[in-house]
Amino acid sequence: MKVVDAYVHLFHVLVCISIVHLVNSSEIDTLMEFKKSVTNGNKLTTWNPSTTPCNGNKPNWEGLLCTNDTVSGIRLEGKDLGGIIDINILMKLPSLTTISFQNNSFEGEFPEVKKIRGLRSIFLSGNKFSKEVPENAFEGMRRLKKLYLGDNKFKGRIPFSLTTLPRLRDLMLQNNQFEGEIPAFVNDKLTIVNFANNNLRGPIPKRLQSFPASQFAGNSELCGPPLKKCTAEIPTSTIILIASVVVAALAAITAAFLILRHFGPSSKDAPPTYVNKGSHSDHDKMEQGCGKNGTKKIDSSLKLTFFRTDTEKFDLADLLKASAQILGGGVFGSSYKAALTSGKVIVVKRFKHMNNVTKEEFVKHMTRLGKLNHPNLVPLVAFYYREEEKLFVADYIQNVSLAVHLHGRRSNVRQTLHWPTRLKIVKGIARGLLHLYNELPSLIAPHGHLKSSNILLNPEFESLITDYGLVPITNQEQARDVMIAFKSPEYKQHGRITKKTDVWSLGVLILEIMTGKFPANSFQQSKGGDTELGNFLDSMMKEEPTSDVFDKEMGGFDNRNEGQMLTLLKIGLSCCEPNVDKRWDIREAVSKIEEVRENDEDDNIKHSKRPAWLSFKKS
Template identity: 45%
Template sequence: MAGGRPSPPLFAALLLVAASLRVASSSDSDVLLRFKATVSDPAGSLNSWAAGSAPCNKNVSNWAGVVCDDDGNVSGLRLEDMRLSGSLTRIVLLQSLPGLRTLSFMKNDLEGPLPEVGKFKSLRTLYLSTNKFSGAISDDAFAGMSWLKKLHLSSNGFSGPIPTSITELPKLLELRLDNNRFSGPIPDLQLKSLKLVNMSNNYLEGRIPNGFRTMDAGLFAGNKALCGDPIGVSCKPLPSESLSNQKLAVTVATVVFIVSGIVAVVVLLPQQRQMEHERLEQVQSPKKPAKDTKFASSQKEEKLESGAAGYDSGGSSKKPAKEHEQGRLVFVREGRERFELQDLLKSSAEVLGTGRFGCSYKAALLTGRSVVVKRFRDMNRVGKEDFEEHMRRMGRLSHPNLLPLVAYYYRKDEKLLVADYVPRRSLAAALHGFRAAKVPALDWATRLKVVKGIAKGLNYLYEELQILSVPHGHLKSSNVLLNDSFEPLLTDYALVPLMNQAKAAQSMVAYKSPECKQHGKTSKKSDIWSLGTLILEILTGRISMIDPTQDKDVVSLADWVNAVAEEEWTDKVLDREMRATRKSGEEMIKLLKVGLACCEANVEKRWELEEVLDRIEELKESEGDEDS
């Protein structure tokens, strides 16, 4: 070096590196600008896409809807709800973006046939829902997309058979084909990775493959020609089956006839003689008052409180109130066992918990099924018609990570919501309440599984309840149940429209978010903040102080984590009961950063749910995990 300047060779090398970076950035810009010219943007949503500027500044996006990786490459496009129109016939232009992993054009006015998405072999997620795409999809449309995890084509006009190339997607987690015009049989997917399938409201026909028989019936509703499990519609037998069934029926009928004859001789004939003998005695002797045959149980069981419903739980002789006074149970889910309000009142009940909204009971029905009944007294925000419409909307929700609503009971001053009982209880109990019972702590793999399930359930609420400003509203560890395989089930969701405003502001988690405290307004990102707080609780094992109004000195989990130096997070922040290894420890730190990004006080800087989902989905349980 001379005079403080780099030597000529080194200086030239630096210029070459800088030039190559500019060329790469310029290349991404050119590709996106050429693609922009192929779609119509009447709302000016893509105005930030301008020549002379770079789409990415490292992992920070400068252009609307562009997702950037840590190296400043374009890794995704989320052009959602931008009023874009036209077709995507020139989508192949985006092949020049080698780092592209996510494509989302949801909630626009795009039309035409399915774009040539099969050319994007490295794509992880593809969202085309809620547009105007139409026509049949070629059978090989998704051939070779071996990395694809999520394929959402719902709420379009696609027709014809479901492409069999979908059966060749080894990493597929979610498939949504609902609200289209698909016809013909459902392919037997046999994909072990598949977690969510929705094929409702199409023109599909034939027997539902056995791999779907344990799924919720609502995922196949609206296809009148489908049969089999789980929808409970019998399938017409094939000709060979019909002949075999006829032979079986003749054989069974013969056996039944013979057995019936034996029963008549052995059982009914002595009974008839006994009845004749008793009638003779009654004629020959004076009548006696009949004995009281009413069953009186000596076992004292706790009953559901029933005064408001018009029943006397103490077994008195009071008659039930008229139906219009006592109300009735209304079932919102097809194919479920039906029972009456009186069955609930007769059942033995166990108090599961008492919260600010009311009490939760476990009710054991006489049929053997157990349900959870939640009593609410502060749901007077809407009238009966609006309440019932919202219940029907909730009844249509179906996702593996939601506890489905089964039925409801309406009175002006009290409401009951009925759901299935989950024996393992809540995430809060698993994290904080089982130590005395010597139940093992949740390890890293289980906690990551729980976080992924929670995020998927919340994302489903986002998509299905777009009209709600806060799709969940009350996301916290005590409102997440764990089934026997530790799959999380979200509860107490979508209640904001029904709750009294004052009660909601006092009790619901979304109303504790920074933006609500500062400006009195909630938004969908209030649920993101709740998710972030929950992630931090899961990773730290500490009880989340969501509402520190009683103690002004209490610090939120996010503030507590941020107050610790990052290099000390492993020792001072993460719950040691997760038993971290070197590799899993790195994954824990990544998730911790996701939780903090969700808890960002500035709503504009707080991550979108799509970004959260992608980052969580990339996390692995252990060193041996594949990139799934």
């Protein structure tokens, strides 16, 4: 037996030697091919095929990093090399995690580094690159920690795919010709950044404001901490998709007139005045006697009712002095962006179809909404009551709606939403909706009008739900005609909405986010408008969903991501279950959404090991 064991051991040794030899032989061929592909490669005199590149963890050839007899990195800095960096050659090195070609003369197109998914460090500073870096240049590079591109002549925008990398720590982009705004980064691990001496403009994202001012110097149009204060907190071009150019141009002139006409003290049917929250009058009418014709006199201050004590106070007179811009006109009324003289920017919404309840009921309901506090809900600042119309005041969100990012024309406002960002958005919506369910348990549909245009995105692409809780105070005929809750299967079948109706709306929204299709454009039609939505859902639920239905702009179409993308798509379909008894409730839906990860590797989830609930039956 000892002889047999000795032969077995010898066999294993010979196999291991053969494998090492094959690996080394392959690495030698690859490195020699790369040497020939670059200008002045003949200066790499130690790159000689008669010796192995690595000896354990020590390199035999200059400029290499070695781990266990294999090449784990290439560090050729200041070697007077030039030409292009051929990634198709380097991707043949299976253990490569670091490439550094700093202070050489490489040029041409930006190297397709994303083909080497295992790269952790990329150093290309001090070369002659002068073209744009593609938007998807770093897509899928989840292990990338360090990226040095300084001292080149890179043009165009900073690629959005950088913002989704979960492990990125060092980002050096100084001394280039990058332009446009600095995008918002998803992760909080950035420890070293440098954006100095480019052509960048606009506000510095909140998560980057803690870095020194020197890291942003040399960009004359950048603003916000740690640089000079922005003259305007938001770009003037953020007009909602549905607003036409003519309306936008006239808005500044007409907005003040409209507010004055409907709410100003000169109005013939001037409303009773209510004082700020906390007054002893408790919203009572401030009657000051009657004139000869019996018309009530009013307080000319016309104060709003505020929900929060930590916010700046203002009144309608301040709104009349504000510079205003129309954001859009919806089925309930118009929305305006107003910049107060103090610099604060707010949104004022006029609602015309809220005469369903008494003043006391309205104030009570608004007080409930005003107490809501969640990072995924747009907080209400104040309101004004008038029998025919109401004013809602909220903080302005420095970005635009989800609908614009999904369906708007390409512009400096709209940014492509990649898979990690869409997953983040869906989770934010789900968390905000669950909070509404928890805090407004007496409401059958705590939101009632959940759609992509009612989801705002802040600079970090966090979801902020707006226009929630309106069903109880909206004229019911108007609500049935236009609100999304009343387009649900249960309302069409039984004439009623249920506690699971907002879950159905969430499912439709998830499908819209994942496919890029716009089913909500039929929601505004009171007659015959359900056909498009019905066809959309029928087509989605008829067959087993595949990656073919995904929005092509989303990206992430590889074996590591598609499993989780399909999982989220199927969650959306399950939320849209026509049979309300079989449909998940909100807690089940949110639980399933929280389980979704960016890719299958995060939790070692494989296609063959999906949970049983993901099996999908054709209707």
